[in-house]
Structures are given as C-alpha cells and as structure tokens.
Amino acid sequence: PPPVIPRQxxxxxxxxxxSPRPADPPPAPTxxxxxxxxxxxxxxxxxxxxxxxxxxxxxxxELDQYDRLVRMPEPPLLLADRVxxxxxxxxxxxxxxxxxxxxxxxxxxxxxxxxxxxxVVIESGQADLLLASxxxxxxxxxxxxxxxxxxxxxxxxxxxPRAGDTLHYEIHIDGHAKTGxxxxxxxxxxxxxxxxxxxxxRNGQAGFFSDAELSQSDGVLWDAADDxxxxxARRDDPPCVTTKRSFDRADVDAFVDGHAFxxxxxxxxxxxxxxxxxxxxxGRLRLLDEVxxxxxxxxxxxxxxxxxxxxxxxxxxxxxxxxxxxxCMPGTLMADAATQALSFAMAAYGFTIERDGWRFEPVPDxxxxxxxxxxxxPEADHHLDYEVFVEEIIDGPTPTIYAALLCRSDGFKVxxxxxxxxxxxxxxxxxxxxxxxxxxxPGTRDVRGDQGALLACGRGMPSDAFGSLYAPFDGTRRx
Numbered sequence: 137p138p139p140v141i142p143r144q145x146x147x148x149x150x151x152x153x154x155s156p157r158p159a160d161p162p163p164a165p166t167x168x169x170x171x172x173x174x175x176x177x178x179x180x181x182x183x184x185x186x187x188x189x190x191x192x193x194x195x196x197x198e199l200d201q202y203d204r205l206v207r208m209p210e211p212p213l214l215l216a217d218r219v220x221x222x223x224x225x226x227x228x229x230x231x232x233x234x235x236x237x238x239x240x241x242x243x244x245x246x247x248x249x250x251x252x253x254x255x256v257v258i259e260s261g262q263a264d265l266l267l268a269s270x271x272x273x274x275x276x277x278x279x280x281x282x283x284x285x286x287x288x289x290x291x292x293x294x295x296x297p298r299a300g301d302t303l304h305y306e307i308h309i310d311g312h313a314k315t316g317x318x319x320x321x322x323x324x325x326x327x328x329x330x331x332x333x334x335x336x337x338r339n340g341q342a343g344f345f346s347d348a349e350l351s352q353s354d355g356v357l358w359d360a361a362d363d364x365x366x367x368x369a370r371r372d373d374p375p376c377v378t379t380k381r382s383f384d385r386a387d388v389d390a391f392v393d394g395h396a397f398x399x400x401x402x403x404x405x406x407x408x409x410x411x412x413x414x415x416x417x418x419g420r421l422r423l424l425d426e427v428x429x430x431x432x433x434x435x436x437x438x439x440x441x442x443x444x445x446x447x448x449x450x451x452x453x454x455x456x457x458x459x460x461x462x463x464c465m466p467g468t469l470m471a472d473a474a475t476q477a478l479s480f481a482m483a484a485y486g487f488t489i490e491r492d493g494w495r496f497e498p499v500p501d502x503x504x505x506x507x508x509x510x511x512x513x514p515e516a517d518h519h520l521d522y523e524v525f526v527e528e529i530i531d532g533p534t535p536t537i538y539a540a541l542l543c544r545s546d547g548f549k550v551x552x553x554x555x556x557x558x559x560x561x562x563x564x565x566x567x568x569x570x571x572x573x574x575x576x577x578p579g580t581r582d583v584r585g586d587q588g589a590l591l592a593c594g595r596g597m598p599s600d601a602f603g604s605l606y607a608p609f610d611g612t613r614r615x
Contacts, residue, residue, distance in 0.1 A: 255472025
C-alpha cells in the first residue's frame with residue numbers, strides 16, 4: 137500500500153472575493169449535444185501556455201508573473217477539448233468539481249487501430265490540474281512548487297474509446313493535506329461515453345513539491361523478491377512460447393508493424409498470414425525500443441519475466457509543453473509503456489497466433505493501483521527499463537495475463553503497479569459501416585449483398601455480412 141501521509145488541514149491563503157469571469161468572452165464552439173461549454177479549446181490552450189487571468193479572471197492576475205504554474209499540458213498532450221462546468225470557490229483551496237469533454241478525433245495522433253490506449257485515457261482526465269489552479273494552489277506555490285501525481289486506484293469498465301467517441305470526465309477534488317512544507321490534494325473522477333461508465337479513478341493523490349524535494353525522492357519501495365503471487369493464481373500453459381529470449385529494435389519494429397512471425401520466429405508461421413495481428417502502437421506512442429530479457433518461466437516468482445528498454449533523450453517529444461517551464465515525462469506514458477511491455481509478453485507466449493484482428497485491452501472491473509515516486513526530466517538522457525513480473529496466465533476464449541509492472545529510470549524505481557490485467561478481445565480488420573446496403577432477402581432488414589457485405593464476409597464482423605442472426609459470432613465464437 138502507499139505510505140500513510142498524515143492528514144492535516146491546509147491553511148488557505150487569505151480569502152479573496154470571488155471575481156466575475158472576463159467580460160464578454162469569445163463565443164465557444166458548441167459541444168456535441170448542443171450544450172455551450174464554459175471554456176473552449178482555445179481558452180484551454182491559453183490556460184496551458186498564456187496568462188491564466190485572461191480566462192480565470194482578474195483574481196488570478198497576480199499569478200501571471202510566475203514562470204511555473206499549475207497548468208494542463210500544452211498540445212499535443214492537451215487532450216481536453218472543453219470545460220463544461222466548474223464548481224468551487226476560486227482562490228480558497230476548498231473542494232470542487234470540474235466537468236470536461238474530449239472528442240476522439242479519427243485523425244488523432246494517439247489512436248492505434250482506431251482506439252485510444254490506456255495511458256491516453258488516463259491522461260485525458262487531466263483537468264484536476266485546472267481545478268487545483270482555480271481553487272488557488274498557486275497563491276501558495278508562487279512559482280516555487282510544481283505539481284506531481286503520486287498515484288491512484290483506477291478501474292477500466294469495458295472497451296477502450298474509439299474514434300468518434302466523446303469522453304465526459306467528472307473530476308472532484310475531495311480534500312487537502314499538509315506534511316511538512318509539502319501540500320497534497322486528493323481527487324477522484326469518472327469518465328463516461330454516453331451513459332456508459334468507461335473508467336473510474338479513486339484515491340487519487342497529487343502534491344506540490346519544490347525542486348529539492350523532488351530530487352530527494354526515495355522512489356518506489358516495492359521489490360518483487362519480497363512479494364509473492366496471490367493465493368490461487370493460475371498459471372495455464374501458453375499455446376506456443378517463442379524460442380527467442382531477447383528482441384532487438386528490428387524485432388520490436390516488426391511487432392509494432394504487425395509482422396509477428398518476423399518478430400517471434402519459429403512456431404509463429406500462421407501469424408504471417410494475418411491481416412491485422414494484435415500489436416502495440418506506432419508513432420509517438422511507440423514507447424519501447426527493445427526487449428532485453430524474456431524468460432517465460434523466470435523472474436522471482438518463476439512464472440515469467442520480461443524487461444523492455446527505452447531511451448529517453450533530452451529532446452523527447454513529450455517534454456514539449458508537459459508542462460510549460462516544468463518539463464517532465466507524464467506518469468501516464470510510463471504506465472502506457474508498461475502495459476505495452478505486458479502486451480508484448482502476451483504475444484511472446486503465443487496468444488495472438490490464432491487471433492487475427494484481435495486487440496489488447498485492460499481487463500475490466502479490476503482495480504489497478506498506480507504508484508508514481510520519481511520523475512524523468514530533460515536535464516540528461518535517460519535509460520528506462522519496463523519490467524513485467526507475470527502472476528497469472530489464463531487461457532481460454534479470452535486469454536488474460538495479470539502481472540506486476542515496474543518502471544526504472546537509470547535504475548531508480550519511478551512507477552509501479554502491483555497487479556494489472558491485460559486480455560485479448562475480438563476485433564475486426566475491416567471497420568464496421570461499410571458502404572451499402574443492398575438488400576438481397578425479402579422480409580429482412582439486415583442481410584446485405586453489397587460489396588461491403590462481401591468484404592465483411594472475408595475480414596469483418598459476421599453480422600455485417602449476414603445480419604443479426606450472426607451477431608453471436610461477432611465475439612469469441614467462430615463462424
């Protein structure tokens with residue numbers, strides 16, 4: 137469990153009268169559903185990089201002089217598109233609620249085969265920073281203390297967001313505490329897609345730290361050698377374990393590009409015929425360089441171990457604007473890289489060979505505790521290790537692996553999740569909604585004969601080809 141931090145009430149700054157928001161703000165684009173946002177994307181970009189008083193009002197004008205403030209990231213990691221509402225008395229260091237929305241643009245840089253990755257979903261709930269700013273954190277920080285996430289308990293509730301979705305975040309700051317000179321706050325949030333709860337975050341902890349305090353962190357204290365798998369943890373035999381025990385950059389390139397046979401070698405020949413084999417993201421979200429070690433029955437628990445590596449140069453893309461005048465690697469990207477390492481291990485065990493078109497997805501309704509205890513900053517190049525300690529392997533219609541995840545920066549433990557579950561779920565190489573339809577059977581509304589249906593018959597959802605009668609085969613059953 138995370139260390140117990142003594143709670144005591146933070147002494148707020150001298151109360152200031154609430155001030156009106158800027159007069160006659162520019163009209164914001166209408167949000168989906170016809171609702172008017174409180175603050176637009178353009179205003180969020182001002183808050184991320186400009187004078188915050190232009191949006192938050194004259195109460196905050198005295199803070200514009202400071203180089204470092206509590207801000208949401210600048211693009212490309214500014215993922216919120218608008219603020220729908222904010223509730224809480226400004227400048228009082230009380231509690232509050234902020235509601236934001238994120239549109240999943242089909243052309244967004246962070247999409248992988250049309251889906252968001254786990255770390256990007258978590259990062260999109262980033263407006264706790266804006267709420268902390270609104271509540272007055274910088275009246276005490278005064279440019280000398282910066283925000284860092286300490287951890288949270290998060291639960292994915294189902295499939296990851298896809299292109300065209302709108303994510304609706306309801307973010308609460310629940311309280312404050314002080315330990316020594318360090319001030320902390322506690323938060324939680326829920327994210328919805330329509331009426332569906334997609335992710336729930338509880339026991340969120342963040343704080344405001346001086347440079348000296350950040351340099352003196354003890355790091356993550358967990359050690360796999362001092363822990364044991366949970367009672368009753370399954371360890372089913374994997375279908376086909378690769379004979380390779382390390383993978384160079386060319387191997388990982390092949391995996392990312394969808395060439396599993398090239399990556400894993402003998403035993404994976406069937407994957408050479410895949411149309412869209414399960415893989416991890418390319419582009420900016422390609423967060424792993426090599427896999428230095430893979431021992432399918434190794435590690436301190438004897439259940440499997442993988443260590444992936446990544447070089448982080450001083451000009452890494454995520455330093456640009458995360459945050460203004462306070463560059464650091466997002467903990468959410470460390471988490472995403474760790475889950476990519478877990479996905480790679482799942483593929484190395486052979487679970488993707490018979491599953492063309494499937495995708496990796498966090499196990500739903502399972503709480504994962506994230507702990508962040510260090511930072512990666514651009515004062516020097518860094519070497520990151522992502523370790524996967526396999527705890528459970530469950531074969532079946534929906535293969536699943538649970539593992540402990542650990543990230544080290546230059547040997548220093550900076551991120552940990554004691555138990556994270558990844559599974560493979562059916563997906564389809566051809567997206568739904570192909571052109572058409574042409575009806576070919578009387579009395580039916582969904583049996584089609586157009587070109588899209590013929591293509592779906594080959595590499596899409598069976599129900600797109602043959603109608604609702606074949607919907608049961610859209611999942612793990614085979615037609």
